[in-house]
Amino acid sequence: MDKDYDSKYEIVIKSVRDLNVQEAIKSKRDNYKYITIEAKSYPDGFWQQQPYEIDTYIAIRSKLDELVEDIDMTKGEAERFAEIYKRICANIVYDEPAAYPRNEAERQYSDENEFDCRSMKNGLLEGKCVCAGYADILRSALELVGMDACFISGPIVGERKIQKRIIAGYEKLPEQSIFRKVLKKPVEKLKNPDIDYHAWTKVKIDGEWYNADPTWDADRIRFGLIPTNALKTDKQCQADEKYDNPGPECNVEFPQKEIGKLFGNNKYIG
Numbered sequence: 439m440d441k442d443y444d445s446k447y448e449i450v451i452k453s454v455r456d457l458n459v460q461e462a463i464k465s466k467r468d469n470y471k472y473i474t475i476e477a478k479s480y481p482d483g484f485w486q487q488q489p490y491e492i493d494t495y496i497a498i499r500s501k502l503d504e505l506v507e508d509i510d511m512t513k514g515e516a517e518r519f520a521e522i523y524k525r526i527c528a529n530i531v532y533d534e535p536a537a538y539p540r541n542e543a544e545r546q547y548s549d550e551n552e553f554d555c556r557s558m559k560n561g562l563l564e565g566k567c568v569c570a571g572y573a574d575i576l577r578s579a580l581e582l583v584g585m586d587a588c589f590i591s592g593p594i595v596g597e598r599k600i601q602k603r604i605i606a607g608y609e610k611l612p613e614q615s616i617f618r619k620v621l622k623k624p625v626e627k628l629k630n631p632d633i634d635y636h637a638w639t640k641v642k643i644d645g646e647w648y649n650a651d652p653t654w655d656a657d658r659i660r661f662g663l664i665p666t667n668a669l670k671t672d673k674q675c676q677a678d679e680k681y682d683n684p685g686p687e688c689n690v691e692f693p694q695k696e697i698g699k700l701f702g703n704n705k706y707i708g
Contacts, residue, residue, distance in 0.1 A: 447471040448489055454578045459499050466492045477574065477589050494559060501562040502575075506582045515585055515643045516669075516692075519650070520700035522579045523668055526572065527652050527659035533566040556637075569653040570637040576652055577639050586642035590649075590685045591635055638667075640685050647686040649675050664701050 449470050451457050457465070457473065465473075472489035490498065505525055509518055535544040536555040554560045561567030561575050573589050580587040608621050638651040648669040655665035669692040 444471075448474055450474045450476055452476055453581050454499055454502060455581050457495075457499070459496055459503065462492060462496045462499060466496070475578075477577065490557070490559070494563075498558050498562050502558075502579055502582060505562075505579050509583050511583065516696070516700060518583045518585065519580065519641055519643060520668075522583065523576065523650060523652060523655070523665070524659055524701065526576055526579065527656040527665070529565060530561045530572065530575070530652075530656065531566050532653060532656060533560065533568050533571075536560075536566075537568045569651075572652040572656070573637040573639045576641075576650065580639075580641055588640050588685060589637065590640050591637045592684050640688065642686070643669070643692075646690040647688045648690075648692055649688050659701075664698055668701070669697055 447470050449457065449465055449472070451473065452475070454475065462473065471492055473492055473495035474489040506522065509521060511518075533551070533555050536548050536551050539545040539548040548555075551560060555566070555568050556570035556574075558567075558571060558575050558578065561571040567575070570589075570591070573591075577587040577589050611621075636653070638649060638653065640647050641650050642648075649667070649672065650669065651667040654667040658665050670688070671691050672688045674691070675688075
C-alpha cells in the first residue's frame with residue numbers, strides 16, 4: 439500500500455452497490471484517495487480488504503458494470519446467477535504463478551501480486567486471479583443484480599485428509615523398514631503442515647443458499663462443459679473433500695436437470 443496512506447482520505451463501504459462510478463469520481467474530486475470494501479466473510483465475521491486506490495476502484499466498478507450491464511432483470515435469480523457465473527468463468531483464468539510459483543521470477547511475481555490477485559483488481563483488469571479474486575468478483579457482480587451473496591474462506595479439508603492417511607500408513611511401517619527411513623523427513627513435515635485455504639462464494643437463490651466455486655469451474659465453462667461446482671449443497675461439497683463449509687447453511691439440493699438447462703447452452707466456448 440502507498441506509504442502515504444492516511445485513513446482520513448478513505449471511504450469504507452460494505453458493497454460495490456454503495457458507491458457507483460459517478461459517486462467515486464465525485465469522491466476523488468473531494469480529495470478522497472482510497473476505497474475499502476468491508477465484505478462480510480465467514481467464519482471470520484468481517485474480511486477487511488486492503489484499500490483500493492480510488493482510480494483502481496473506478497476501473498473495477500466500471501468493469502463490473504460492463505459485466506452485468508445487459509443482464510435481464512426480469513429473469514429469475516437462477517438465470518441471472520448462471521449468466522454471471524458463465525461470464526466470469528469464461529473471461530478470467532486462474533493465475534497459477536501467483537498461487538504456486540515455481541522459480542525465482544514467479545516467486546517475485548507472486549509477492550508483488552499478493553493482494554491484487556486475491557482482490558477484484560487483477561481478475562477484472564488483467565483477466566487472471568486466484569480463488570479469492572474469483573469469489574469476490576462473483577459476490578460483487580451478484581450484488582449488482584440484486585442478489586444476496588457472501589465471500590467464504592476455509593481450509594481445504596480433502597488435502598488434509600490425504601495427508602493424515604499418508605501419516606497413518608507411515609506409522610504402520612516396521613521400525614527397520616527402508617521406506618520408513620526414506621519417508622521420515624517428508625512425513626515429519628506433513629505432521630505440521632501449512633494448511634492451504636480456499637475461497638468461494640455462497641449465493642441465495644429463491645430463498646435458499648448454495649455454494650458456487652468459479653475457481654474449479656472456469657476451465658469447464660471455457661470448454662463448453664456443465665459446471666460441477668455451481669449450486670451445490672454443503673453435503674455435496676464435503677463429499678468432494680474440497681473444503682469445509684462455514685457460512686449460511688446450504689441444505690436444499692438444486693435439481694441437476696435444472697443445472698443442465700441453465701448451463702447447457704454455453705456460448706462461452708473456446
